[in-house]
Amino acid sequence: MTEITTTDGRWRTRDILVVAVIAVAFGVFFWAFGFAWSALGFLGPAVNLLYGLWLLPALVAPLIVRRPGAALFAELVAASLSAFLGSQWAVDTLVSGLVQGAAAELVFAALRYRRFDLPVVIAAGLAASAAAFVHDWIVYYGEYAPDVVVVIAGSMAISGLLLLPAAAILLVRALRDAGALSGYSD
Amino acid sequence: MIAIAPLEAAQSRSLLGRTNPLVKLGLAALWLVGFVVTPRVGPPLALAAAALVAALLLGRVPPVSVLRGLAPLWTAAIGIAFFTALFSAANTDPAARVVLALGALRVTDGAVADGILLGARVVAIAAVSVAFARSTSPTALVDALVQQARLSDRFAYGALAAYQAVPRLSLDLAALREARRLRGLRGDWHPRLLVALLVLAVRHAERLGLAMDARGFGRGPRSHFRPRAWGPLDLVVGLGGVALLGAVLAWA
Amino acid sequence: MGGTARGGPPAIVARDFGFRYARAAEAALEGVDLELEPGGCLLVLGPSGSGKSTFALAVAGLLGGDVPGLVAGSLRVDEADAGVVFQDPDRQVVMERVADDVAFGLESRAWSLPAMRARVPEALSDAGLAGYEAHLTATLSGGQRQRLALAGALAPRPGLLVLDEPTANLDPAGARAFVERLAAVRAARAATIVLVEHRVDLVWRLADRLLVLGRDGRPIASGPPGAVVARHGARLVTEGVWLPAAVERQLGVAVDHSAQPSAVGAGPPVVAASGLAFAYERGRPVLLDVDLHVAAGERVALVGQNGSGKSTLARLLVGLLRPTAGRVDLLGDAPHRLAPADLAARAGLVFQDPERQFLATRVADEIALGLTSADRARAAPTLEALGLPLASFGARSPYQLSGGEQRRLSLACILVREPRLLVLDEPTFGQDRLAVDGLLALLRDRAAAGTAILAATHDERFVAAFASRVLELHAGRLVAERAP
Numbered sequence: 001m002t003e004i005t006t007t008d009g010r011w012r013t014r015d016i017l018v019v020a021v022i023a024v025a026f027g028v029f030f031w032a033f034g035f036a037w038s039a040l041g042f043l044g045p046a047v048n049l050l051y052g053l054w055l056l057p058a059l060v061a062p063l064i065v066r067r068p069g070a071a072l073f074a075e076l077v078a079a080s081l082s083a084f085l086g087s088q089w090a091v092d093t094l095v096s097g098l099v100q101g102a103a104a105e106l107v108f109a110a111l112r113y114r115r116f117d118l119p120v121v122i123a124a125g126l127a128a129s130a131a132a133f134v135h136d137w138i139v140y141y142g143e144y145a146p147d148v149v150v151v152i153a154g155s156m157a158i159s160g161l162l163l164l165p166a167a168a169i170l171l172v173r174a175l176r177d178a179g180a181l182s183g184y185s186d
Numbered sequence: 187m188i189a190i191a192p193l194e195a196a197q198s199r200s201l202l203g204r205t206n207p208l209v210k211l212g213l214a215a216l217w218l219v220g221f222v223v224t225p226r227v228g229p230p231l232a233l234a235a236a237a238l239v240a241a242l243l244l245g246r247v248p249p250v251s252v253l254r255g256l257a258p259l260w261t262a263a264i265g266i267a268f269f270t271a272l273f274s275a276a277n278t279d280p281a282a283r284v285v286l287a288l289g290a291l292r293v294t295d296g297a298v299a300d301g302i303l304l305g306a307r308v309v310a311i312a313a314v315s316v317a318f319a320r321s322t323s324p325t326a327l328v329d330a331l332v333q334q335a336r337l338s339d340r341f342a343y344g345a346l347a348a349y350q351a352v353p354r355l356s357l358d359l360a361a362l363r364e365a366r367r368l369r370g371l372r373g374d375w376h377p378r379l380l381v382a383l384l385v386l387a388v389r390h391a392e393r394l395g396l397a398m399d400a401r402g403f404g405r406g407p408r409s410h411f412r413p414r415a416w417g418p419l420d421l422v423v424g425l426g427g428v429a430l431l432g433a434v435l436a437w438a
Numbered sequence: 439m440g441g442t443a444r445g446g447p448p449a450i451v452a453r454d455f456g457f458r459y460a461r462a463a464e465a466a467l468e469g470v471d472l473e474l475e476p477g478g479c480l481l482v483l484g485p486s487g488s489g490k491s492t493f494a495l496a497v498a499g500l501l502g503g504d505v506p507g508l509v510a511g512s513l514r515v516d517e518a519d520a521g522v523v524f525q526d527p528d529r530q531v532v533m534e535r536v537a538d539d540v541a542f543g544l545e546s547r548a549w550s551l552p553a554m555r556a557r558v559p560e561a562l563s564d565a566g567l568a569g570y571e572a573h574l575t576a577t578l579s580g581g582q583r584q585r586l587a588l589a590g591a592l593a594p595r596p597g598l599l600v601l602d603e604p605t606a607n608l609d610p611a612g613a614r615a616f617v618e619r620l621a622a623v624r625a626a627r628a629a630t631i632v633l634v635e636h637r638v639d640l641v642w643r644l645a646d647r648l649l650v651l652g653r654d655g656r657p658i659a660s661g662p663p664g665a666v667v668a669r670h671g672a673r674l675v676t677e678g679v680w681l682p683a684a685v686e687r688q689l690g691v692a693v694d695h696s697a698q699p700s701a702v703g704a705g706p707p708v709v710a711a712s713g714l715a716f717a718y719e720r721g722r723p724v725l726l727d728v729d730l731h732v733a734a735g736e737r738v739a740l741v742g743q744n745g746s747g748k749s750t751l752a753r754l755l756v757g758l759l760r761p762t763a764g765r766v767d768l769l770g771d772a773p774h775r776l777a778p779a780d781l782a783a784r785a786g787l788v789f790q791d792p793e794r795q796f797l798a799t800r801v802a803d804e805i806a807l808g809l810t811s812a813d814r815a816r817a818a819p820t821l822e823a824l825g826l827p828l829a830s831f832g833a834r835s836p837y838q839l840s841g842g843e844q845r846r847l848s849l850a851c852i853l854v855r856e857p858r859l860l861v862l863d864e865p866t867f868g869q870d871r872l873a874v875d876g877l878l879a880l881l882r883d884r885a886a887a888g889t890a891i892l893a894a895t896h897d898e899r900f901v902a903a904f905a906s907r908v909l910e911l912h913a914g915r916l917v918a919e920r921a922p
Contacts (some may be wrong), residue, residue, distance in 0.1 A: 011340070011341075012395075013395040013403055014392055014399075016344035016395070017344055017347065017392070017395040018387075018388055018391040018392070020347070021348045021387045021390050022387050025351075025383050025386075027352075028188055029359065029383055032188060032356065073341060073345075076345075080327075080345070081190075081352070083318070083319055084319055084324055084349070085190060086254075086258075086316075089262075089312070089315065090311075090312075090316075091211075091311060091314055091315045091318060092218060094211075095215065095218065139307075142222075143270055143274050143275060143297075143304065144270070144274060144275060145277060145278050146275065148273040171380065174381040175381065175384055178381070180385045180388040181388070
């Protein structure tokens with residue numbers, strides 16, 4: 001018997017598609033579900049506790065396809081999809097997606113894409129949330145009183161520290177249990 | 187069903203439609219910076235108006251389409267304006283004139299001005315977004331990114347192929363929600379739906395990836411069925427957009 | 439069987455060829471020996487799980503790389519370039535517009551622009567989509583999408599065309615249109631063709647050679663169709679392979695007409711519709727003025743072309759949609775008003791694609807979803823009855839079951855509540871004979887026990903074997919009611 005596989009660490013077509021379609025699925029799910037988000041919007045800054053959910057693609061993608069660029073690519077695809085679907089934030093979403101994806105990517109890159117365990121996921125979650133916070137602060141919260149800004153920063157940090165990594169890990173574990181990830185390294 | 191609204195022929199042949207997506211994107215980003223740095227309400231609103239005029243006249247976007255694109259904007263704009271006014275740093279200034287008092291919270295006129303500023307900013311972002319989205323097709327953007335920005339064609343066309351999954355995935359999600367009802371489960375939203383949808387997404391990706399490989403994807407350098415080249419229109423629109431930004435900011 | 443093969447050395451030579459997927463316990467394919475002349479058409483048949491798709495992928499050169507595994511023996515394919523058409527119309531579209539999608543494969547092969555511009559309309563014309571260049575791919579029907587995939591596969595003028603169940607998800611009209619195009623390709627002997635198909639009635643005449651694989655992935659027979667049927671015909675039938683109706687009659691395969699009008703049918707209806715109308719959008723009605731009823735123990739088939747409203751009607755009867763006009767009565771209540779738990783106790787609907795109905799990641803969890811304590815006791819026996827005993831299947835993921843097992847699981851999840859009404863949407867699509875026979879037996883038992891059963895289906899053979907009554911929908915109206 002001869003073995004035929006390629007293991008040169010390059011992105012295979014199917015890796016690219018898996019990240020892209022997962023990002024699209026997140027986009028579709030949030031779009032369908034997201035009008036609830038707008039309704040919640042009037043709750044104000046505390047709604048940022050849920051913010052972590054929008055950053056899920058940036059963590060889920062690298063956990064599944066452990067190759068350089070997964071986080072950034074996933075966020076860009078999800079962000080550009082929401083732009084084309086007609087999000088009123090469209091252009092701004094692209095900027096957010098870029099910085100959030102890049103921040104998460106930097107964390108994985110710092111570890112040379114060799115570690116994908118809990119501390120790394122938490123660090124990436126925190127980095128992505130921090131990037132999101134900085135972006136939002138510049139664009140939306142510049143006029144806010146400092147103590148309110150701190151509350152927002154705090155809730156986004158909690159989101160990025162706890163909610164986001166937990167959700168990402170649970171999602172990927174559920175996918176693995178479902179057997180959907182049999183083509184990928186464990 | 188969720189789908190990316192396609193560009194009609196009129197829109198893709200219009201001036202704005204033919205302008206390079208990278209130029210439009212660059213202008214949008216630049217204008218976004220403009221919106222953020224200016225402390226005055228005038229510039230964002232003026233640029234928003236300019237964007238909408240561009241969309242309607244230069245982009246031949248039907249007014250109905252523009253209105254629909256702007257529809258989600260109003261709740262967001264009002265919400266953000268409200269919260270900005272409520273939480274503005276200006277409210278802590280003891281000397282400022284109080285416009286509204288809600289229990290322990292005071293809203294000063296400075297805060298109201300801040301609120302209006304943010305509202306204007308949101309309007310401007312939305313207007314530019316509509317102008318961009320309704321004059322640019324994802325295909326045109328990906329072509330420009332690959333041919334002119336020299337990004338990886340495998341990733342860019344991979345993403346474009348993934349976009350084609352949107353209608354199917356939205357139908358899948360609808361089917362899963364129906365399945366919940368058929369199984370006697372209350373409510374048709376549940377986090378588990380995300381898991382199920384992601385499994386279907388991975389399946390879709392694997393099949394689609396195989397189909398793309400079967401068509402020679404990633405085999406080597408690609409030729410282009412829709413060749414793109416820079417043109418004078420891009421220069422005109424680009425410079426015009428920058429000039430307009432500068433003028434509006436300077437005038438304010 | 440028109441046209442002669444091109445002559446010359448064989449286009450495909452397999453010698454004891456086999457393949458085992460990475461991490462699989464057993465080989466998917468073993469011991470395949472065959473030769474196929476250039477321009478010839480090989481039809482690959484076999485029950486579910488027989489490795490047909492694996493063989494198609496191997497011939498197309500797609501194994502290895504993205505599909506890791508171990509190869510045994512040798513497979514020599516003379517053509518470097520293969521065009522492939524897969525079975526899911528939704529999962530092959532790559533671009534927004536038809537012309538771009540067809541050109542995609544040409545771009546990948548670095549064709550010049552003038553050559554592409556000339557070739558795209560030709561390929562579309564060969565696929566029966568002449569003039570569709572500017573159409574949005576998202577607006578095409580399933581049948582059109584499959585023909586688009588064919589155009590894309592044919593565009594680079596490959597010497598080899600591989601098709602893996604291309605009509606599996608198409609209605610009869612779409613399937614016929616597709617096979618017509620394929621027949622034209624074959625008549626022109628433009629390419630060597632390897633075709634995996636269940637719908638043998640449509641494609642039998644195209645085959646120069648057959649390869650029949652058995653459940654274990656080993657070939658049962660290979661050779662010209664006439665010879666294969668003569669030597670192995672009876673065995674093919676017992677192995678669950680579909681053969682054309684004419685051939686089956688010749689072999690003396692009994693056609694099952696045991697669906698007698700049930701005596702139980704005289705009772706009160708379990709579900710009834712009166713004046714039922716439905717439109718997804720204003721002014722575009724999908725159903726008009728439908729009156730029907732299904733009584734306990736009846737087995738009713740709902741037939742009609744795609745677009746006639748069958749799926750919509752099925753959904754209305756089980757309360758997934760609210761009627762635009764008229765009423766549906768399900769055991770005394772309007773189903774769309776019922777709470778999910780009440781609804782599930784009374785009626786169930788099983789869709790064509792099981793994977794879109796799974797909501798859990800373990801079979802044990804899937805069956806238990808939404809069950810009341812009364813129903814829970816039935817979970818294990820229901821699974822057992824459908825060949826999915828909890829002991830061996832409970833911990834497995836629904837998504838990793840075979841196609842047949844998935845269908846039985848989605849059926850089990852509905853049957854566990856013993857609903858009074860069971861509705862099935864295209865229950866036999868892509869199924870081999872044994873699976874269909876199993877389903878028929880199950881439905882007969884359920885009907886005998888008093889369940890009202892309605893199946894929306896295109897499958898004529900199934901209708902003949904299953905139904906005691908046939909309702910025909912045409913453009914949203916019930917136009918006929920007859921015995922099968």
